Amino acid sequence: xxLSEIWRHRAHLALxxxxxxxxxxxxxxxxxxxxQRVEAWLASCGExxxxxxxxxxxxxxxxxxxxxxLTAAESAVFWSEVMRRLDRGGTPAVRPVRPGIRELLxxxxxxxxxxxxxxxxxxxxxxxxxxxxxxxxxxxNGVEILSVEAGDDASVxxxxxxxxxxxxxxxxxxxxxL
Amino acid sequence: xxVRRRSVCLLLLGSLLSxxxxxxxxxxxxxxxxxxxxxxxxxxxGVDGRxxxxxxxxxxxxxxxxxxxxxxxxxxxxxxxxxQPWKTAIPGNRSLEIVPTASEGGHxxxxxxxxxxxxxxxxxxxxxxxxxxxxxxxxxxxxxxDIYIAISAD
Numbered sequence: 307x308x309l310s311e312i313w314r315h316r317a318h319l320a321l322x323x324x325x326x327x328x329x330x331x332x333x334x335x336x337x338x339x340x341x342q343r344v345e346a347w348l349a350s351c352g353e354x355x356x357x358x359x360x361x362x363x364x365x366x367x368x369x370x371x372x373x374x375x376l377t378a379a380e381s382a383v384f385w386s387e388v389m390r391r392l393d394r395g396g397t398p399a400v401r402p403v404r405p406g407i408r409e410l411l412x413x414x415x416x417x418x419x420x421x422x423x424x425x426x427x428x429x430x431x432x433x434x435x436x437x438x439x440x441x442x443x444x445x446x447n448g449v450e451i452l453s454v455e456a457g458d459d460a461s462v463x464x465x466x467x468x469x470x471x472x473x474x475x476x477x478x479x480x481x482x483x484l
Numbered sequence: 485x486x487v488r489r490r491s492v493c494l495l496l497l498g499s500l501l502s503x504x505x506x507x508x509x510x511x512x513x514x515x516x517x518x519x520x521x522x523x524x525x526x527x528x529x530g531v532d533g534r535x536x537x538x539x540x541x542x543x544x545x546x547x548x549x550x551x552x553x554x555x556x557x558x559x560x561x562x563x564x565x566x567x568q569p570w571k572t573a574i575p576g577n578r579s580l581e582i583v584p585t586a587s588e589g590g591h592x593x594x595x596x597x598x599x600x601x602x603x604x605x606x607x608x609x610x611x612x613x614x615x616x617x618x619x620x621x622x623x624x625x626x627x628x629x630d631i632y633i634a635i636s637a638d
Contacts, residue, residue, distance in 0.1 A: 329593065333610060357586055360567060364583040365583075365585075367567060367595075368581055368597045368608060448615075448616065449613055449614075449617045449619045451610075451611050452610040455607065455608040456607055457604055457606045457607060457608075458605075460606040462606075470544045471541070472545065472620060474621070474632075475609055475611075475619065475620070475621045476623065477598060477606045477607050479624070
């Protein structure tokens with residue numbers, strides 16, 4: 307590949323929103339119209355093809371790999387070890403808690419799965435549906451959430467307080483099977 | 485060709501080829517990241533001093549959810565080449581899997597998977613982080629509090 311081709315491909319990829327759309331395409335989340343647009347880019351842009359191929363292989367590796375499991379010996383000591391660490395760190399440097407939004411919002415009860423699902427619909431509608439907004443806000447703290455795929459029984463909400471830099475991929479889990 | 489002329493030619497060739505280096509090496513070079521497992525509760529203890537690097541984020545979590553105590557349970561440094569998974573077990577019998585999928589110009593893209601002990605996938609996500617930026621995955625209920633996982637690109 308010649309240098310001019312490399313620069314052309316990089317400039318191609320640097321266009322606003324392009325890498326976003328390419329990654330969504332790799333995750334199979336583009337509409338048919340968007341997909342056609344991306345395929346046209348891929349035909350003429352080697353850097354775009356490389357990005358999509360890397361993203362696809364990463365997702366495939368995640369989907370295909372066996373989950374990490376604790377051995378019986380690790381399971382037996384896991385919680386006691388967590389407790390030990392929590393107890394050991396019983397005198398951390400104390401910082402006063404500042405009052406603020408907590409007082410305004412109050413302590414809301416933990417969301418049930420049903421309400422969580424409703425929240426997911428709302429949150430995904432507001433966020434994933436407007437990927438541009440997430441991308442545009444990434445300058446604030448350098449975090450872009452490109453795609454989110456919830457498991458069969460889980461629900462996921464993308465959470466960000468207004469004017470806050472913190473982004474949370476909030477997972478609402480079904481209760482542990484007995 | 486004199487030694488001097490040869491050196492100049494090599495320098496010129498090197499400067500011409502230097503833009504290629506990130507492309508050639510990017511697939512091989514491991515992408516480094518940090519995973520911090522944080523236990524947040526409403527007990528009156530305070531903030532673990534080891535979380536000073538996340539002060540702004542911790543303050544937001546305090547304000548929003550009313551947590552008063554943040555304890556760092558685990559701090560892991562991971563690194564993996566592109567398309568290679570990195571895995572760790574985390575409290576609550578969950579596991580976290582991270583695959584760097586792209587790295588360029590100080591921005592790193594990761595595929596992140598959060599899995600239950602029975603293999604059930606809770607979430608599959610792709611995040612793009614600027615070096616030093618942090619995204620949170622949460623929250624696993626644990627002992628009158630919640631576990632949050634902070635993933636930061638190095």
